[in-house]
Amino acid sequence: MNLELILFLILTLVAAFSSVMVITRKNPILSAVYLILNFFALAGIYLLLNAQFLSVVQVIVYAGAIMILFLFVIMLINTENEASILADKKPIKVFAIFIAVLVFAQIAYLIFYSNPAELSNGTIENLIKAGQIESIGRELYTTYILPFLIAGYLLLVATIGAIILAKKKFE
Amino acid sequence: MPQNSQEILLMLPHVVIGVGIVISLLIEMYSKKSETILPWISLFVFVFAGVHSIINISANQILFGGMLEVGGKPAIFNFIFNIGAALLILNSIDYIKKYESNHGEYYILIQSAILGMMVMAGSKDIFMIFIGLELMSIAFYVLAGINKKKSSSNEAALKYFLLGAFATGFIVYGIALIYGVSSTTSVDSIIQNFSTFTQNILFIVGLLLFIIGFSFKIAAFPFHMWVPDVYQGSATTVTGLMSTTGKTAAFSVLLIILSASLINYNIDIFAPYFAVIATLSMLYGSIVAIAQKNLKRMLAYSSISHAGYMAIGLAAANSEAFSGIIFYLAAYTFMNIGAFGIISIIEKQNDANTDLTAYAGLASKSPILAAFMSLFMFALAGIPPLAGFFGKYYVFISAIEADLTWLAVVGVFSSVISVYFYLRLVVYMYFKESEKDIDLHIDKYSLLSVVVSGILVIYFGISPDSLLNLILSVVN
Amino acid sequence: MQVPIEYYLILSAFMFSVGVAGVLIRRNAIIILMSIELMLNSANLALITFSSFMGNSIGQIFAFFVMTVAAAEAAIGLAIVIAIFRNKLTVNIDQINLFKW
Numbered sequence: 129m130n131l132e133l134i135l136f137l138i139l140t141l142v143a144a145f146s147s148v149m150v151i152t153r154k155n156p157i158l159s160a161v162y163l164i165l166n167f168f169a170l171a172g173i174y175l176l177l178n179a180q181f182l183s184v185v186q187v188i189v190y191a192g193a194i195m196i197l198f199l200f201v202i203m204l205i206n207t208e209n210e211a212s213i214l215a216d217k218k219p220i221k222v223f224a225i226f227i228a229v230l231v232f233a234q235i236a237y238l239i240f241y242s243n244p245a246e247l248s249n250g251t252i253e254n255l256i257k258a259g260q261i262e263s264i265g266r267e268l269y270t271t272y273i274l275p276f277l278i279a280g281y282l283l284l285v286a287t288i289g290a291i292i293l294a295k296k297k298f299e
Numbered sequence: 300m301p302q303n304s305q306e307i308l309l310m311l312p313h314v315v316i317g318v319g320i321v322i323s324l325l326i327e328m329y330s331k332k333s334e335t336i337l338p339w340i341s342l343f344v345f346v347f348a349g350v351h352s353i354i355n356i357s358a359n360q361i362l363f364g365g366m367l368e369v370g371g372k373p374a375i376f377n378f379i380f381n382i383g384a385a386l387l388i389l390n391s392i393d394y395i396k397k398y399e400s401n402h403g404e405y406y407i408l409i410q411s412a413i414l415g416m417m418v419m420a421g422s423k424d425i426f427m428i429f430i431g432l433e434l435m436s437i438a439f440y441v442l443a444g445i446n447k448k449k450s451s452s453n454e455a456a457l458k459y460f461l462l463g464a465f466a467t468g469f470i471v472y473g474i475a476l477i478y479g480v481s482s483t484t485s486v487d488s489i490i491q492n493f494s495t496f497t498q499n500i501l502f503i504v505g506l507l508l509f510i511i512g513f514s515f516k517i518a519a520f521p522f523h524m525w526v527p528d529v530y531q532g533s534a535t536t537v538t539g540l541m542s543t544t545g546k547t548a549a550f551s552v553l554l555i556i557l558s559a560s561l562i563n564y565n566i567d568i569f570a571p572y573f574a575v576i577a578t579l580s581m582l583y584g585s586i587v588a589i590a591q592k593n594l595k596r597m598l599a600y601s602s603i604s605h606a607g608y609m610a611i612g613l614a615a616a617n618s619e620a621f622s623g624i625i626f627y628l629a630a631y632t633f634m635n636i637g638a639f640g641i642i643s644i645i646e647k648q649n650d651a652n653t654d655l656t657a658y659a660g661l662a663s664k665s666p667i668l669a670a671f672m673s674l675f676m677f678a679l680a681g682i683p684p685l686a687g688f689f690g691k692y693y694v695f696i697s698a699i700e701a702d703l704t705w706l707a708v709v710g711v712f713s714s715v716i717s718v719y720f721y722l723r724l725v726v727y728m729y730f731k732e733s734e735k736d737i738d739l740h741i742d743k744y745s746l747l748s749v750v751v752s753g754i755l756v757i758y759f760g761i762s763p764d765s766l767l768n769l770i771l772s773v774v775n
Numbered sequence: 776m777q778v779p780i781e782y783y784l785i786l787s788a789f790m791f792s793v794g795v796a797g798v799l800i801r802r803n804a805i806i807i808l809m810s811i812e813l814m815l816n817s818a819n820l821a822l823i824t825f826s827s828f829m830g831n832s833i834g835q836i837f838a839f840f841v842m843t844v845a846a847a848e849a850a851i852g853l854a855i856v857i858a859i860f861r862n863k864l865t866v867n868i869d870q871i872n873l874f875k876w
Contacts, residue, residue, distance in 0.1 A: 136778045140786050147790050147813055151797030156805050163809050166790075170816060173786075176778065177827040182819075182835050189842050194812070194849045201853045202805060205860045224799030232792035238500055239784045254830030263832050264839070272836055274363045275426040278418055279843050281320065282434045285411045286847035288324075289441030292404050293456070293854035296861075426840065433844045440851050444858060453859040457868070460855050461807055464848050465798050468814030471841055472791055475818045475834075479825035484833055 136176055143169035160198045167191045179259040306362050309355060309369045312348035312377055313421075316414045319344035320407055327403030337406040338392045342385055344410060348417075349381030356773060361423055365485055368421045371773040375625060376420035376551050380544045383632045384413050386640065389748035391536045394643045398446050398534070405445060409540065412438035416548035425474055425484040428552055432470070432516070435548060436463050439541050443533040455532025462515060462525040470512030476505025490559040497568060510556065510569060516549035518542075519606045520579035530599035535646055535653070538595060539639030542602045543632040550628055553613060560616050573614035574706055580607030581713035588720045594642055595653050597720060598635070601679060604713060605631055611710055612694045615701035622770045623693030629766060630686035630759055634678040637752030641672045644745045647738070658724060660733030665741065669728045671753050678756045680721040681714050686759035693767070783824040790817035804859075804866045808852045815845045 142165065149162040167190045174183035257263050268276055307314070323340055327333045352374040359371035388409070395402055415434030422428045440463060444456025474484075480502040481489050489496065496502040515522040530538045556569070584604025591597040609627055612620035645661075645668070646652045662669040678685035691714060695707040759766050790813055797810025819838040826834025856866055863870070 130777055132777045136782065140782070143786060144789055144793075147793045150813060151793060151801060151806065151810055153806075156803060156809075159806050159809055163812065166813070167816070170820060173783070173820065174823055177783070177823055179823045179827060179835055182823055182838055185839065185842060186819075189846060190812075190816075194846055197849055197853055198805065198809065201856060205857065205866065221800045225796055227799065228792045228796035231795060232788055235504070235788035235791070236785055238504055239781055239788065241500060255827055258826055258830050258832040259835060264835055267832055267836055268839070271364060272366075272426055274366045275424070275430045275840065278414075278427075278430045278434060279840060281317065281411060281414060282430060282437060282843065282847055284320070284324075285408065285434060285438050285441070286850050288404055288407060289437060290850040290854040293441060293444055293447060293851070294857045426837065429837075429844070430840060433847070437847055437851055440855065444855055447858045448862070450859070450862045453855070453862055456855045457804060457859055460848075460852055461798075461804065461811075461868070464808070464811045464852065465814075467844070467848070468791075468794065468798075468811055468818070471815055471818040472821065474837070475787075475821035475825065478822060478834055478837065482825075482829050482831060482833075484837065 132176060136173070139169045139172045139176070142166075143173065156202045157199065160195060160202060163198070164191050164195045167195070177259070178256050181259060181261040181264050306360065309358055309360055310362055310367065312351050312369075312381070313367075313414065313417055315347055315351075316344055316410055316417070320410045320414065323403070323407045323410065327407065334402045337403050338388055341388050341406045341410055345381040345385035345388065345413065348413075349378050349385065352377035352381065356769070359773070365487065366422075366424050366427055367418070368423050372554075372625075373417070373421035373551075375629070375770060375773060376547060377417050379547055379629050379632050380413050380416045380420070383544045383547075383636050384409060384540065386633075386636050386748045386752055387536050387540050389744045390539070390640045390643050392744045393742040394536055394647070394745070395534070397647065405442070408438045408442050408445075412442070412540070413544070416544055416551075419548045420551040422552075422555075423486050425477070425486065428486075428555075429470070429474065432548075432552070433467065435545065436467070436516075439463075439537075439545060442537045442540070443529055445537070446534055449532075451532040452534070455529045458525045459529045459533075462522075466512040466515035466522070468512075469508045469515075473505045473508030473510075473512060476501050477509065480505065486555060490555075490562055493559045493562070503568065506556065507569070507572070510553070510572065513549050513553055514576060517546050517553070517606045517609070518603050519576045519610055520583050520603065521576065523580070523583070523603045526603055527596050527599040530602070531593060531595045531653075535595065535639055535643040538599075539636050539643070542598070542639070543635045546602070546606065547628045547632055550609060550624060554621065554624065557613055557616055557621060561618060561621065570614045570616055570701075573610050574703065577607045577610035577614055577706060578709050580604060580610060581710060582607075582716075585713045585716040585720075588717065591720070592655055593653055594655055594658070594724070597655075597724075598638060598642075601717065601721075602635070604717060605679075607713070608691055608694055608710055611698050611703075611706050614706060615694075615697040615703055617697055617701050618774065619693065619700055620697035622767060622774050623690070623697050625770045625774070626693055626759075626763070626767055627690030630678070630690040630756070633752045633755045633759070634675045634685075634687055637671065637749055637756065638675040638679065640745060640749045640752060641668055641675070644668065644741055644749070645739070647740060655724065655727055656734055658727045659731035661728040664733065664739055667746075668741065668749070671749050672728060673725045674753055674756065676721040676724055678760070680718045682718075684760045686756045686763070689760065689763040689767075780824060780828050784821060787817045787820040787824065790814075790820065802867050802869050804856050804868055805853075807868070808849065808856075811852075812845060812849065815841055 146162040146166040150159045153159045171183045171186040356374040412435050415431045418431030440460045443459045446452040480499045518526045581604050584600045588597050588600035612624040678687040681687045681691045698707040794810045794814035822834040822838045
């Protein structure tokens with residue numbers, strides 16, 4: 129056992145536990161709080177993967193901005209708790225869980241079967257360089273400049289859309 | 300970045316629409332008369348982009364260091380998107396007045412959706428596919444719910460959004476696995492090494508998740524749950540746009556996978572999958588459409604079955620199928636936009652006017668609308684010599700060439716079923732007495748749009764070679 | 776890199792399945808939206824894992840784009856939820872059904 133593995137296991141347990149809690153809580157606020165916990169655990173895992181930039185963005189954008197939006201909306205509309213998550217249409221829900229378990233089993237089997245470790249061919253220098261803000265920034269503004277521009281339009285459309293859908297009255 | 304003026308000239312359609320969005324936004328902010336100006340700006344932008352694409356069809360180039368393809372196959376798709384959108388803008392000018400607000404944003408969102416589609420159709424990199432798809436989808440989520448005072452519109456937006464975002468989840472996970480095996484996102488290099496990558500099961504699973512995500516977007520059978528409600532609940536012009544150009548954009552991405560198996564001469568590994576969803580979509584769409592009393596809902600089920608006919612081509616996976624699908628998409632776009640144009644004219648103030656009974660006796664009230672509606676219904680049913688017939692014909696021929704004769708037989712069988720509900724509308728219009736009094740106001744722009752769609756449907760039907768040769772010239 | 780790549784991918788597959796299960800079993804539109812965020816995050820984890828182990832930054836840039844899209848989708852989704860809440864006073868998708876599925 130080394131430190132990296134121990135850290136990984138702790139973060140994985142937190143991430144897995146909190147993701148299950150997100151979909152099983154009756155109160156949406158609790159779900160949102162567990163989702164934030166999940167995002168923090170993921171940010172830690174990104175650090176283990178040497179993706180420092182993404183780790184910071186994960187905390188700022190996801191845990192900071194998106195989840196505040198969620199909490200804000202939940203408090204704004206004051207939703208009632210669901211009576212019970214498995215109460216109505218029980219057969220369908222059991223079937224849904226069965227499907228999800230099947231998906232997981234398949235992907236897990238495939239991951240070990242296809243032996244992805246063969247794919248990992250990066251040297252340690254490359255690996256550290258890949259996650260640095262410098263190399264990401266350079267790629268983003270040279271090779272991927274066109275998708276980056278279109279992402280700007282995407283955010284513009286999202287802003288306009290959110291305003292027209294959520295604003296109460298137009299003069 | 301573009302290296303010279305030649306390259307900027309070639310991507311002018313994208314630039315013009317991109318600039319059009321910003322200008323429209325400024326006009327909407329500062330001008331009191333934006334409602335009358337914006338339709339014409341959108342119309343100009345779309346007509347320009349469509350005509351520019353079709354003129355420069357032979358100038359096939361890849362720009363931005365392997366990101367965006369212009370000319371060639373994307374030019375045909377750009378033509379379909381832009382001319383389709385221009386026809387719908389003509390319809391919207393009068394129709395959208397029934398909603399009290401948000402006229403300006405409506406046009407901005409349509410332009411954004413079309414920009415997203417053009418990016419998808421021309422994408423040479425998975426980044427572009429993804430970001431184009433999301434630009435289109437997010438604009439459509441908002442457009443579906445733009446009439447926010449009506450709960451049916453809200454519901455349509457919510458359903459479309461939840462299932463669309465669910466599909467996005469599948470697509471992103473699929474892309475992650477594809478990237479994991481291929482270590483690149485360039486479509487060309489993935490296609491070149493396709494046969495090597497397919498030996499890794501993780502790649503196939505990734506591609507399957509990707510295709511499942513797009514099956515939601517083309518509205519094929521097991522993933523069709525959102526279609527009827529969204530098509531019925533959204534504004535009619537929006538439904539017209541997403542059922543035609545939206546489907547075409549999703550197919551333009553699926554055709555990339557088809558070209559991967561074409562180039563590598565190996566058997567299409569997803570042929571069984573597409574054959575199954577084609578069969579189920581065709582039969583399900585045609586059979587359930589019979590029971591529908593609402594015309595928009597009926598056309599929604601018809602849209603599911605048309606997705607099935609097109610998926611036959613994906614299952615056949617030969618070069619005939621490639622051109623056949625593109626022909627079908629063009630024909631379907633114009634006949635469906637025509638049909639939705641007429642629905643939007645009849646509907647006007649009253650949503651109940653989308654019921655079949657509202658069309659009883661239409662022939663005596665407005666012979667011209669009844670005639671065009673019959674034309675579009677015949678075309679959708681696939682009756683020769685209209686555009687819809689040749690679309691189906693080319694796809695069925697490709698299935699027979701690929702030894703999938705049973706699939707073509709199912710397709711013909713399903714077309715025969717579908718004739719019943721398309722012709723029922725014609726019977727209502729010509730042979731039934733009008734039950735309720737509909738205040739029919741036909742504005743000249745909507746009529747122009749319907750007439751242009753009708754002319755295109757007839758033209759593609761009488762001389763299908765004109766369009767087919769154009770497609771064949773770019774699909775070598 | 777002392778943790779094998781499989782471990783990361785298993786966590787990602789697990790979170791993806793939990794997200795899928797959440798979308799299928801829950802009836803609260805906001806929680807469904809959160810489950811979709813879980814799915815997108817699992818994909819991000821897979822992308823970053825592959826990117827780090829292969830030593831090229833494409834996957835991390837893609838993850839960056841996925842975050843952009845997730846933010847845009849969350850904004851639109853919550854706006855739709857607010858619009859529907861104004862009309863119906865509920866966010867339970869069973870009670871929102873006007874048309875039959």
